Amino acid sequence: MITPKRPSGFNEFLPKDQMAFNAMMSVIKLVYEQHGYAPIETPALELAEVLLAKEGGESAKQSYRFTKGDTDLAMRFDLTVPLARYVAEHYHELSFPFRRYQMQEVWRGEKAQAGRYRQFYQCDIDIIGSNSLLAEADILLTSNDVIKELGLKDAIIKISHRGVLNAWLESKKLKHLNTEVLRSVDKLEKQGDKKVTEELLKIGINKNDIQQILELVKISGKADEVIKKLSLVKIDNEEFKKALNDIKELDTYLKAAGLNNKNYIFDLKIIRGLDYYTGIVFETVLTKNPELGSICGGGRYDNLVGFYHKEKLSGIGASIGLSRLFNAIKDRINNDQSTPAQVLIMPLDKSVVPYCLEVAKKINQAKLNVFVYPGLDKMSKQLNYANKIKIPLVALIGENELKKKIITIKNMKTGKQSSTSLAKAAATIRKML
Amino acid sequence: MITPKRPSGFNEFLPKDQMAFNAMMSVIKLVYEQHGYAPIETPALELAEVLLAKEGGESAKQSYRFTKGDTDLAMRFDLTVPLARYVAEHYHELSFPFRRYQMQEVWRGEKAQAGRYRQFYQCDIDIIGSNSLLAEADILLTSNDVIKELGLKDAIIKISHRGVLNAWLESKKLKHLNTEVLRSVDKLEKQGDKKVTEELLKIGINKNDIQQILELVKISGKADEVIKKLSLVKIDNEEFKKALNDIKELDTYLKAAGLNNKNYIFDLKIIRGLDYYTGIVFETVLTKNPELGSICGGGRYDNLVGFYHKEKLSGIGASIGLSRLFNAIKDRINNDQSTPAQVLIMPLDKSVVPYCLEVAKKINQAKLNVFVYPGLDKMSKQLNYANKIKIPLVALIGENELKKKIITIKNMKTGKQSSTSLAKAAATIRKML
Numbered sequence: 101m102i103t104p105k106r107p108s109g110f111n112e113f114l115p116k117d118q119m120a121f122n123a124m125m126s127v128i129k130l131v132y133e134q135h136g137y138a139p140i141e142t143p144a145l146e147l148a149e150v151l152l153a154k155e156g157g158e159s160a161k162q163s164y165r166f167t168k169g170d171t172d173l174a175m176r177f178d179l180t181v182p183l184a185r186y187v188a189e190h191y192h193e194l195s196f197p198f199r200r201y202q203m204q205e206v207w208r209g210e211k212a213q214a215g216r217y218r219q220f221y222q223c224d225i226d227i228i229g230s231n232s233l234l235a236e237a238d239i240l241l242t243s244n245d246v247i248k249e250l251g252l253k254d255a256i257i258k259i260s261h262r263g264v265l266n267a268w269l270e271s272k273k274l275k276h277l278n279t280e281v282l283r284s285v286d287k288l289e290k291q292g293d294k295k296v297t298e299e300l301l302k303i304g305i306n307k308n309d310i311q312q313i314l315e316l317v318k319i320s321g322k323a324d325e326v327i328k329k330l331s332l333v334k335i336d337n338e339e340f341k342k343a344l345n346d347i348k349e350l351d352t353y354l355k356a357a358g359l360n361n362k363n364y365i366f367d368l369k370i371i372r373g374l375d376y377y378t379g380i381v382f383e384t385v386l387t388k389n390p391e392l393g394s395i396c397g398g399g400r401y402d403n404l405v406g407f408y409h410k411e412k413l414s415g416i417g418a419s420i421g422l423s424r425l426f427n428a429i430k431d432r433i434n435n436d437q438s439t440p441a442q443v444l445i446m447p448l449d450k451s452v453v454p455y456c457l458e459v460a461k462k463i464n465q466a467k468l469n470v471f472v473y474p475g476l477d478k479m480s481k482q483l484n485y486a487n488k489i490k491i492p493l494v495a496l497i498g499e500n501e502l503k504k505k506i507i508t509i510k511n512m513k514t515g516k517q518s519s520t521s522l523a524k525a526a527a528t529i530r531k532m533l
Numbered sequence: 534m535i536t537p538k539r540p541s542g543f544n545e546f547l548p549k550d551q552m553a554f555n556a557m558m559s560v561i562k563l564v565y566e567q568h569g570y571a572p573i574e575t576p577a578l579e580l581a582e583v584l585l586a587k588e589g590g591e592s593a594k595q596s597y598r599f600t601k602g603d604t605d606l607a608m609r610f611d612l613t614v615p616l617a618r619y620v621a622e623h624y625h626e627l628s629f630p631f632r633r634y635q636m637q638e639v640w641r642g643e644k645a646q647a648g649r650y651r652q653f654y655q656c657d658i659d660i661i662g663s664n665s666l667l668a669e670a671d672i673l674l675t676s677n678d679v680i681k682e683l684g685l686k687d688a689i690i691k692i693s694h695r696g697v698l699n700a701w702l703e704s705k706k707l708k709h710l711n712t713e714v715l716r717s718v719d720k721l722e723k724q725g726d727k728k729v730t731e732e733l734l735k736i737g738i739n740k741n742d743i744q745q746i747l748e749l750v751k752i753s754g755k756a757d758e759v760i761k762k763l764s765l766v767k768i769d770n771e772e773f774k775k776a777l778n779d780i781k782e783l784d785t786y787l788k789a790a791g792l793n794n795k796n797y798i799f800d801l802k803i804i805r806g807l808d809y810y811t812g813i814v815f816e817t818v819l820t821k822n823p824e825l826g827s828i829c830g831g832g833r834y835d836n837l838v839g840f841y842h843k844e845k846l847s848g849i850g851a852s853i854g855l856s857r858l859f860n861a862i863k864d865r866i867n868n869d870q871s872t873p874a875q876v877l878i879m880p881l882d883k884s885v886v887p888y889c890l891e892v893a894k895k896i897n898q899a900k901l902n903v904f905v906y907p908g909l910d911k912m913s914k915q916l917n918y919a920n921k922i923k924i925p926l927v928a929l930i931g932e933n934e935l936k937k938k939i940i941t942i943k944n945m946k947t948g949k950q951s952s953t954s955l956a957k958a959a960a961t962i963r964k965m966l
Contacts (some may be wrong), residue, residue, distance in 0.1 A: 103584045104621035107578055107604055112619065114626055115571035122572055134897055136874030136904030137548065138548035138922075143598075143652050144577060144608075146542055153535045162607075164578075166599030168642055171540055173597075186545065188537035194548055195871065197907050200548065205577065209601055213811055219576050232908040234886060240892075245897075280754065313796075321923055344613035356887030357894050408537035438628065441569030454789030456673075461790050464678075471569030474630050474663040474671055488628040497950040509847065515912075 109210075111423065116490075120435040121426050125203060127249045127422065129222050135242040137201040137225050141374070142182040144205075148172040150185055153407050154376070162208040175207040179224040180376075180404065180417060187228050188408030196229030196413070199238075203422075217423055226417030228405065233346060235355035235416050236380045236400065243418045245394050246365055248382065251432065254387040257363060258320075259350070260370035262399070263343030264330065268316055271335045274281050274532040277303055285317050286371040320367035342423030346380060376401040380416070389428050396420045438489040443509075444527055447483045448498035455502045457520060460497065464525030486512055493532055495525075496505035537573060542643075542651030544856065548582070550925075553868040554859050560682045561656050561853065567878040568675040570634040570658050575615040577638075579607040583618055586840050587809070608640040612657040613809075613837065613850060620661050621841030623888045629662030629846070632671075635856075650856055659850030662837065664781060667811045668849050669833065670786035676829050676851045677796050680817065684764070684865065687820040688795060691753075691802035694813050695832070697763065701749055704768045708738055718750050719804040754802035755762030756784035779813060809834040813849070822861050871922040875966055876903040876942075879915045881931035888935045892928065892955060899959030919945055926965055928958075 106112065133139075148165050151174045160181075165174040174184050179202045187198060203223045210216060225242055227235040238255060247255040265285070271276045284299040293314060300310045312333075319329045319499040327344055346364060354364060364382075372381040372394075381399030386392060394495060398418030403411040443463060447456045456472045463470045473482050479496070486494045496517075507525055510517045511532055520528040539545065544812075544818050546554060566572075570707075584607045598607040609615050612635045618632060636656045643649060658675055660668040673690060680688040698718070698929040702708045726747060733743045752762045763777055780799060787797060797815075805814040805827075814832030819825060831851030838846040876896060880889045889905045896903045906915050912929070919927045929941045929950075940958055943950045944965055953961040 101843065102583055102841055104583060104618045105580065106576060106618075106622070107580050107606060110578060112575050113573065114623060115573055133873035134900070134902045136872055136877070136902055138872050139551045141551060143539060143543035144640065145543060147540050150535055150537060152540075163600075164601055166597075166601075168597055168599075168919055173540060173778065185539075189539070190547060194920055197698055199872070199904065207577065211734065216928065219578070225561045227653075230907040234880075234905060235907040237890065238907055255612075350889060353890055357890040358873050405576045406534075408535055437568055439571050439632070440566035444569075447556070447667075454785060455785055457670065457790040467567070469567045469569055471632070471671065472667060474660055474668040475665040484627055485630075515733060523963065533832035 103529065107218075108244065109216070111217050111219070115438045116435060116511055117430060117442065119437065120424075120430055120433045123271060123433070123435070124250060124422065124426060125223075128202070128246050128422070129251050130245045131242060132201040132223075132225055135225075135245070137199045137242070138188065140183075140202055141204055142176065142179070142186055142202070143175045144175055144207075146176060146185065148174040148180060150177065150408070151181055154181070154404075158206055158285075158373075162210045164207050164209055169385075175277070177205075177206055177208050177221050179204060179206065179419065180226070180401075183224070183226055183417075184404045184415075185227070186437050187405050187413065190424075191409060191411070198228045199225070200228075201225045211277065216313060220421060220423035221454065223420040223422050224417055226415055228453075229316055229413045230416075230417040231414050233349045233353060233380075235329065236258065236346075237357065237400060238348050239416050239418045240350075240364070240382065241357050241421075243384065244359060244383075247396070251431075252386060252395075252429070255384050255387075256365065256387065257382055257384045257396075258349075258367040258370050259364055259382040260366065260368050260372075261343045261346055262377055263339050263346070263379060264368055265313070265317065267335050267337055267340035268313070268333070270337055270339060272309060274305065274309070281305070281313065281334060282313075282371050285297045285369070286373065288317065288369055317368045320369065321365060322361050323347055323366055326366040326368070350380065372397055372399055376404050378402040382418075386428070392424065393408075395425045395428075436490045437492075439487075439491055440472055441469045441491055442493060442533055443468060443488050444482075444491045444494045445470060445472045445496055446479065446496050446506075447473060447476060448479055448488075448496060452477055452497050452499065452502045456466065456497050457523065459497065459507055462527055462530065468526060493529060537609065540650070540772035544594075544650050544652070548871045549682065549868060552870065554855075554865045555862055556740045556866070556868070557655075557683060557855065558654075558860060561679050561855070562749065563775070564675060564679045564682050565634040565656075568658075568671065568678070570632045570675070573616075573619065573633045573635055575609065575612070575619055575635070577608055577640075577656045578606045579609060579615060579618065581607040584609065584614055587614070587837075591642055595643045597640050605639055605671060609637075610641050611617065611639050612637060612655050612852065613659070613834075615850075616661070617682070617837045617852075618841055620838050620846065623706060624842060624844070628754060628905050630668065632658070633661075634658045652791060653854060653878055656848055656853040656855050659848055661848040662846045663849075664847050666782045666786060666813075669779075670790065671784050672831060672851045673783075673787060673797070673815065674792070676831075676853075679853065680829070683862075685819060685828075687822075688817050689798065690817045690829075691800040691803050692780075692797055692815040692816055693799065693801050694779055695777045695804075695810055696772050696779070696812060697749065697801055698746070700768050700770050700776060701746070701766070701775035703770055703772060704783070705742060707738065707742070707785055710738065714738070714746065714803050718746065718802070720807060721747075721750065725891055741966070742754060750801045750894075752800060755794050755800065756780055756799055759799040759801070766930060776812075783813065805830055805832055806819055809837050810827065813834040815851075819861070819906050825861050826855065828858045828861075839856055869923045870925075872924055873901045874904055874922075874924055875926060876901060876962055877915075877919050877922075877924045877927045878940075879906045879919075879927055879929050880906060881912055881929065885910055885930050885932065888951075889930050892930065892940055892958065895955055896962065899962075901959060901962055 379400035383394035383397040812833035816827035816830040
């Protein structure tokens with residue numbers, strides 16, 4: 101006998117939690133489709149040379165890579181790089197701006213630790229081939245609707261613009277230090293001023309400039325407040341002007357669509373890692389679960405598709421790390437049942453089995469979820485099973501029920517019982533649910 | 534620039550086909566839940582020693598196996614072995630009979646050839662922990678409902694019983710040749726009598742016995758016909774009696790649930806490969822697509838969970854190979870659109886963008902799928918896009934619409950246009966869809 105176990109870092113659910121998880125997935129899918137994003141899926145395995153074309157990402161380093169025959173393969177570690185490959189490969193068959201959603205698992209061989217999985221779901225939306233701020237607005241509005249439909253009332257979207265810090269570095273002729281500065285500032289919230297100052301000193305930025313950087317990235321609030329504060333910063337280049345305009349325009353669009361500053365603020369501390377972003381970036385946090393960090397984040401990336409295609413296609417996207425989010429908020433979801441069924445039909449004698457099947461068919465045809473207990477176990481055992489899977493109703497069927505062509509329905513919570521004719525069974529069940 | 538391509542044998546869809554595929558998945562999921570199967574998912578990667586515990590299966594040999602750090606991993610090649618592991622691992626947290634459905638991808642590194650994929654979806658249902666023929670009936674009724682809901686009117690389920698041939702071999706003291714005989718008979722339909730006879734001769738079965746085997750496995754038809762023919766075969770052991778009883782009982786149950794012999798027949802040629810089956814087995818074929826072979830098959834397996842657990846738990850299941858089925862029948866599915874959206878809102882001027890967002894929100898709130906074209910491209914370009922993604926309606930919004938707080942809706946098929954107030958927009962759209 102072999103001990104049944106999984107590789108560490110690989111989670112799976114019992115039915116009760118899987119049902120709650122699937123319900124979340126359905127909500128997200130529905131919102132994505134209501135906003136006109138079309139579904140795609142990409143293979144779990146990609147050619148390593150294609151998937152890992154862009155060097156340097158942490159996630160890429162953690163990918164599961166192996167050889168099968170002569171083929172160097174890697175499992176996808178996010179949904180964005182496969183999207184870039186997909187768009188380039190199917191360029192002539194797609195219509196741009198291309199809007200797609202994708203809800204699939206990704207794999208990262210990172211250190212297993214609490215709340216970190218090596219396999220988890222990402223739910224992504226992206227718009228490829230639009231330079232308009234309407235695309236940013238669309239992604240943010242859709243994300244906000246997802247948050248709302250998931251009932252996450254404590255969520256707030258923090259929006260930033262990579263262009264602000266870029267423009268400042270440009271004005272100081274420090275643009276070559278861009279990556280190092282971003283990496284340090286990204287740690288500000290977790291590690292504080294002192295640590296970030298030390299790091300920036302080490303890479304050769306002087307104290308006065310560090311002071312300015314810290315002041316700059318600590319700007320946050322409503323759009324007009326942020327713009328006012330930024331206007332006081334003396335940066336005179338195109339990138340800065342564009343960033344200010346973007347913030348203003350995006351704010352107008354979000355407000356026009358009914359959002360307000362309970363839903364979002366601007367916060368220039370948001371860097372969103374080192375990856376491919378070039379413009380607006382954002383992260384969503386739950387004020388009741390700050391330990392989660394960002395539950396939904398994204399931004400604009402101008403260069404990604406270019407790894408695989410001669411046309412430059414700007415993209416913007418958002419990604420929800422659903423597996424982690426689910427684990428944090430599953431207590432907020434109200435699901436007791438370990439079965440999608442509403443009624444369990446209990447055959448109490450071999451002679452009634454065909455009648456049970458007839459009853460099940462009748463109830464099924466009324467679009468109710470039902471099944472017949474597959475066996476002739478004692479009533480107490482069948483009831484015990486019903487109790488354990490938390491099914492709301494059972495239909496007891498013995499010789500008496502068969503003879504009279506009725507069913508006896510019992511509410512498993514209240515214990516209340518009532519008999520009904522087969523013809524009225526579905527209606528009675530609906531009333532009792 | 535890197536050429537964007539996938540490893541061979543790995544398929545992906547354009548949005549139009551992905552939408553049709555997802556629609557099929559939704560139908561199957563709905564039917565499974567209506568029959569009270571609970572969802573689970575298992576990780577893509579399992580420990581190789583656990584997943585490949587049972588030697589000999591073709592599919593296992595084709596698994597993607599590799600080492601990461603010190604861990605020997607393998608990607609799942611079906612959903613049944615992971616289920617056995619799952620049931621054993623979570624034994625004390627599950628309620629039996631355990632009914633689950635699982636719709637996930639599996640990976641097999643087989644030779645790439647037309648219609649064969651190295652990654653494909655399986656949609657499985659299983660009942661673990663019931664010895665009753667009610668479980669067989671449940672699996673078959675659910676499979677039949679899936680077929681019906683997918684609109685596959687030319688499907689027929691062919692049911693067989695492993696016990697018949699087993700009992701015959703037992704009676705002839707040939708049970709040690711069981712595997713070889715099954716392997717040969719499995720090829721009967723494709724390779725014919727002559728080839729099978731040669732093979733059986735080679736493994737040492739005499740001509741007279743081969744004749745009997747061929748007569749036995751060629752028995753097919755309605756239950757009473759099959760039982761009548763089998764009664765003439767002189768086999769006097771318990772296994773044979775049980776097989777006959779099983780066929781009779783299952784037939785009674787299927788008829789009680791409203792099935793008839795247009796839905797299913799018994800056909801003793803059905804072997805269902807060499808895998809773990811021990812009792813009733815079945816395969817479903819489409820008479821209009823015989824080249825597909827079995828689109829949904831399964832059966833009872835008594836020993837699988839026992840690889841991982843001390844309790845013996847009998848199981849029965851059915852599996853749909855959805856990716857192949859989809860490719861064969863996608864022409865039967867009526868989907869033109871490359872977007873789930875019903876309305877595209879077209880901003881014809883920068884000044885109308887906020888109004889467009891307001892309109893989109895209003896329409897979205899009425900649970901219609903809508904998005905704003907993310908950019909201010911010329912009307913002809915926007916209309917061309919609408920045409921290409923085959924969206925049914927567009928809402929043209931220019932200065933006039935903004936001023937009057939109306940929208941102008943155009944049906945992209947008929948070209949018909951009509952204007953409506955913002956308040957009546959959703960109702961008008963519903964009428965035009």
